[in-house]
Amino acid sequence: MIKVENLSFSFPQKELYTNITFTLEEGQHCAFIGTSGSGKSTLIDILMDPQRYLYDGKLEIDPEYTIGYVSQFSQVDTTKEITVFEYIAEPFMKIQDEITDIYAEMATTSDMDALMEKYQLALDALEALGGDDFESKINKQLNLANLMKLKDTDVSSLSGGEFKLVQVMKEMLNRPDLMIMDEPDVFLDFENLNALKNLINSHKGMLLVVTHNRYLLNHCFNKIIHLENAEIQEFDGRYIDYNFSLLQMKMEMQEIAVAEAEEVARNEALIDNLRTIATYNSDESRGRALKARMKVQERFEASRIKAPFVDIKQPRMEFGLDHELEDTVIVQVNDYGVSFDELLLEHVDFEMKSTDKVAIIGANGTGKTTLLRDIFRNQQESITIHDDVKIGYLSQLQGETLTDSNSILDEFIEAGFSTYDDIRAYLSSYGFEGEILNQKIQSLSGGEKNMLQLAKIASSNANLLLLDEPTSHLDIYTQIALEKAIKEYKGAILMISHDFYSVVNGMDYVLIIDNKTIRKMSMRKFRQMIYKRHFDKDYLEKEQNKKEVEMKIELALKDTNFELAKVLVDELEALIKAL
The missing domain is CATH 3.40.50.300 (P-loop containing nucleotide triphosphate hydrolases)
Known part of the structure; x- marks a missing residue:
């Protein structure tokens, strides 16, 4: 423990x-x-x-x-010539080599006791790693991850994933x-x-x-x-059950908060009345009553519930645009291809209209990022961009769009903001406040860097967003805020993402990489394909029903209709058990 x-x-x-x-x-x-x-x-x-x-x-x-x-x-490590099997087996092979060397020493040693002790330590180390059947253990893991085909492949040729x-x-x-x-x-x-x-x-x-x-x-x-x-909460159980317990807590706290607010308002009204009376009646008892009532009010304020795990500040994200383009083709790709050591893509053809929201889907290492970057740079004969398009670009290589040596404030001055006060006011919506604005970009977490990329894009008012893995490193609350901003955006989006929820909740259709080219797939077929491969039967329908009930609960809480919220929470609990 x-x-x-x-x-x-x-x-x-x-x-x-x-x-x-x-x-x-x-x-x-x-x-x-x-x-x-x-x-x-x-x-x-x-x-x-x-x-x-x-x-x-x-x-x-x-x-x-x-x-x-x-x-x-x-x-x-591209300089290391070693196969996948050899890389995984390094700890085992090191000990086996040590045992082989000990056998060789035994033929000439004069201190057999010391050598036997060394031999026993090596055997213990091998046993701690699971014994000498390490090859079958590695094969089992490779099969489990569906990577047996890469067993004899050089590590340097693997994709990042x-x-x-x-x-x-x-x-x-x-x-x-x-x-x-x-x-x-x-x-x-x-x-x-x-x-x-x-x-x-x-x-x-x-x-x-x-x-x-x-x-x-x-x-x-x-x-x-x-x-x-700055606080921690533990929960023994599934994440889906933890979320449900948070929702229950949120509902209870909101109900208490509403009652507290009503009591505070009543008390404030009494204080106002006592103050008014005190202006024309200086009776000592009136003064004591006013002071007593004010102390009650202070106790109310001090005891009001604080909720570090319920009242989480979700960023307010909004992608505006200078002007909407008419319903016209804004990106045209004809016979595009790309290769490095091997051919990745060829004969790629597709077009995007001014309000299309499209996800590019494909395995790691199939050329998605290169395609998106080539569209951003617009230097290929096979790619045509409408003259009135203004592009906002988010890179998975954060150093492409952010300068590590800049402070956050300096980064946004370079992005076109006039004053530090303007930046402070703007970035407060994204959760950046106080001393953190003076920190260097290089000191930030991966999620904070992606948040800054999104904030820069949102301030650019672009009408085409190119987003390469925008949800990477983002916490769940920011992912949901991003999904909402994508839904409300009036321009076009071309997004690389492996986050199933972001794709199905925000995109119109997908461009799927298949056999070194790209084909268009409807969202319905994409859902069917992913669920068939990765989810249990009827999971999609249950998940969708759960989401609809959660939205109803959210609306009920906004209206402070706690009776309806409690009925819906019971309904939600039954759906969660089914999942």
């Missing part, structure tokens, strides 16, 4: 944790969630190397515990006491995301996974740790 008790930590510009307490136990698969920039990655760093940090509180980890780690920023899965397999096969993964799902295509789900669910050890991916959250975890507003 790992135990964190009353832990507090802060940076000069920001308090991250205030007396947070939680535990991790054997066999738990824990999702670690929270808004971007709330300190999830820092807390992981503290768990992995507590000596580097000056924190208050207790952190209890058995010194013999081993920790496996998969970073959100892992990169393929494939390499991430190989890293996960390697760390899991090392059999650490605690396995930590920081956003392992980022940029994974649907097939690889499903493979990651299978690997997580098959793992027997303790897992702590930072993720904002709704597919993984709904299918992989039996414990939730939620970090918000």
